[in-house]
Amino acid sequence: MKIDKPTMMAASVGGASSVFAHLGSVIAGAMFAWAILQQFLPQDLRSYVQKYSQRFFRYVYPYIQITFNEYGRERLMRSEAYSAIENYLSSRSSSQAKRLKADLVKSNQSLVLSMDDHEEVSDQYNGVKIWWACGTRGSKVQSSSFHGATVNESGFYKLTFHKMHRDLILEQYLNHVLRQGKEIRFKNQQRKLYTNNGWFWTHVVFEHPATFDTLAMDPIEKQEIIDDLTTFSNNEDFYKRIGRAWKRGYLLFGPPGTGKSTMIAAMANLLNYDIYDLELTAVRDNTSLRRLLIETSSKSIIVIEDIDCSLDLTGQRKKKKKAEEVKDGEATNPEKRVEKDPEGEKASRVTLSGLLNFIDGLWSSCGGERLLVFTTNHIKKLDPALIRKGRMDKHVELSYCRSEAFKVLAKNYLLIDAHHLFDDIGKLLNEVDLTPADVAEHLMPKNASKNVDVCLKSLVGALEEAKEAKLKGEENSEEVKAETKDMVFASSESAESD
Numbered sequence: 001m002k003i004d005k006p007t008m009m010a011a012s013v014g015g016a017s018s019v020f021a022h023l024g025s026v027i028a029g030a031m032f033a034w035a036i037l038q039q040f041l042p043q044d045l046r047s048y049v050q051k052y053s054q055r056f057f058r059y060v061y062p063y064i065q066i067t068f069n070e071y072g073r074e075r076l077m078r079s080e081a082y083s084a085i086e087n088y089l090s091s092r093s094s095s096q097a098k099r100l101k102a103d104l105v106k107s108n109q110s111l112v113l114s115m116d117d118h119e120e121v122s123d124q125y126n127g128v129k130i131w132w133a134c135g136t137r138g139s140k141v142q143s144s145s146f147h148g149a150t151v152n153e154s155g156f157y158k159l160t161f162h163k164m165h166r167d168l169i170l171e172q173y174l175n176h177v178l179r180q181g182k183e184i185r186f187k188n189q190q191r192k193l194y195t196n197n198g199w200f201w202t203h204v205v206f207e208h209p210a211t212f213d214t215l216a217m218d219p220i221e222k223q224e225i226i227d228d229l230t231t232f233s234n235n236e237d238f239y240k241r242i243g244r245a246w247k248r249g250y251l252l253f254g255p256p257g258t259g260k261s262t263m264i265a266a267m268a269n270l271l272n273y274d275i276y277d278l279e280l281t282a283v284r285d286n287t288s289l290r291r292l293l294i295e296t297s298s299k300s301i302i303v304i305e306d307i308d309c310s311l312d313l314t315g316q317r318k319k320k321k322k323a324e325e326v327k328d329g330e331a332t333n334p335e336k337r338v339e340k341d342p343e344g345e346k347a348s349r350v351t352l353s354g355l356l357n358f359i360d361g362l363w364s365s366c367g368g369e370r371l372l373v374f375t376t377n378h379i380k381k382l383d384p385a386l387i388r389k390g391r392m393d394k395h396v397e398l399s400y401c402r403s404e405a406f407k408v409l410a411k412n413y414l415l416i417d418a419h420h421l422f423d424d425i426g427k428l429l430n431e432v433d434l435t436p437a438d439v440a441e442h443l444m445p446k447n448a449s450k451n452v453d454v455c456l457k458s459l460v461g462a463l464e465e466a467k468e469a470k471l472k473g474e475e476n477s478e479e480v481k482a483e484t485k486d487m488v489f490a491s492s493e494s495a496e497s498d
């Protein structure tokens with residue numbers, strides 16, 4: 001009989017009485033000795049003895065063991081449970097095990113450690129102690145081929161716990177391990193940025209460095225968004241309970257260069273989500289749109305940038321005539337037709353109703369844990385149905401750079417928290433509208449030298465210029481107003497005299 005090392009750990013079962021613990025260690029010791037003794041028995045006798053001794057120990061041994069194999073019988077795919085356990089144990093392995101295995105993840109950028117064969121680590125769950133051991137079956141078969149050795153090994157993890165905790169382990173702990181393991185694996189994976197080429201997705205590795213720390217905006221509003229996002233991603237049960245699909249819509253609006261796209265990257269980096277950047281004009285019709293939706297994975301952000309330009313979604317309901325001219329087998333309401341692209345045949349026949357269905361139709365609930373983000377420079381151009389709460393739950397305005405946002409940029413770009421020019425810059429920023437993109441441009445290193453004074457003075461100069469232009473503009477418009485007033489007054493006077 002083969003006895004694994006972890007059975008020796010039975011001596012200190014968490015929550016078990018000391019009598020149990022002592023008994024456990026005695027039995028474990030006896031099993032170990034018995035296993036060695038069996039090696040000296042003849043083969044026939046050994047298997048006979050093994051069978052009955054196993055039955056005997058099963059009655060007296062107070063621990064339960066569960067084995068998780070790396071591969072199933074067909075050895076086709078690596079078991080998901082095995083990978084999840086490997087990830088779950090990685091942090092415990094690096095702190096407890098003496099022999100470790102290392103593997104590269106995230107496109108060879110970071111190292112993940114797992115315990116080596118015959119190592120063992122312990123874990124605690126609700127005050128109960130659990131042991132994990134690791135091993136391999138099979139062997140490396142040496143071959144003379146070009147590929148060297150053929151690996152015929154399969155790993156396994158063995159979980160040991162006291163039988164008095166059976167329900168807790170089987171009903172809660174294992175789910176906890178699998179969920180956490182998948183979460184860790186997800187974090188270790190490289191993020192992907194997808195784009196649609198017609199009706200299918202292609203992707204590249206997503207490596208945008210933006211985070212909420214580097215995003216310049218009002219700190220209170222920023223924190224509110226971070227809280228909203230983390231609450232969303234941690235509340236699967238809440239969405240289930242209230243009967244809502246686990247998704248949330250964000251509408252980011254504001255002038256160009258205020259950080260809408262940057263915020264999407266920060267969202268993806270905060271939540272470790274993939275991004276699906278949907279080019280709506282490349283989608284042929286509503287059916288293709290639905291297909292694209294089905295093919296997105298959970299834990300992702302589906303983005304439609306510049307939604308007001310993607311399709312003519314404004315006033316579609318009024319454009320009856322145009323709508324009737326175009327045939328669309330999909331649209332139930334022809335009044336909701338949208339623009340044809342100039343190439344005629346390749347026209348996008350996605351309708352507003354198709355898009356509304358995409359956002360919150362029955363198909364939109366498949367997969368779960370998805371954010372839908374629209375960006376626009378012109379919120380007023382959008383159909384109210386498209387952005388009503390429930391579809392776009394949170395409307396976030398990204399606006400011009402004010403003093404608080406400037407401090408974030410100064411910290412990121414120049415690594416400074418204070419400077420004697422900060423007050424002047426703060427005042428000027430509150431008087432004129434400069435986008436964070438414009439401000440950031442002045443803070444870029446000049447001539448390869450990162451001179452703080454040079455950068456800030458150049459910003460002050462730009463702000464003063466903008467202020468002057470603004471004042472001039474106001475003066476001009478006052479003059480125009482006065483002239484118009486005079487003209488109106490003169491014409492009313494002449495009308496009276498007539």
Ligand SMILES: Nc1ncnc2c1ncn2[C@@H]1O[C@H](COP(=O)(O)OP(=O)(O)OP(=O)(O)O)[C@@H](O)[C@H]1O
Binds near residue numbers: 254435440
């Ligand atoms: N709020 C911000 N915080 C930090 N950097 C910003 C911010 N806004 C803009 N930037 C900088 O300006 C550049 C342009 O920003 P971004 O592309 O996010 O603007 P946008 O709002 O998406 O513009 P558009 O409406 O034209 O798409 C970015 O590279 C970023 O570095």
Ligand SMILES: [Mg+2]
Binds near residue numbers: 305375
């Ligand atoms: Mg943008």
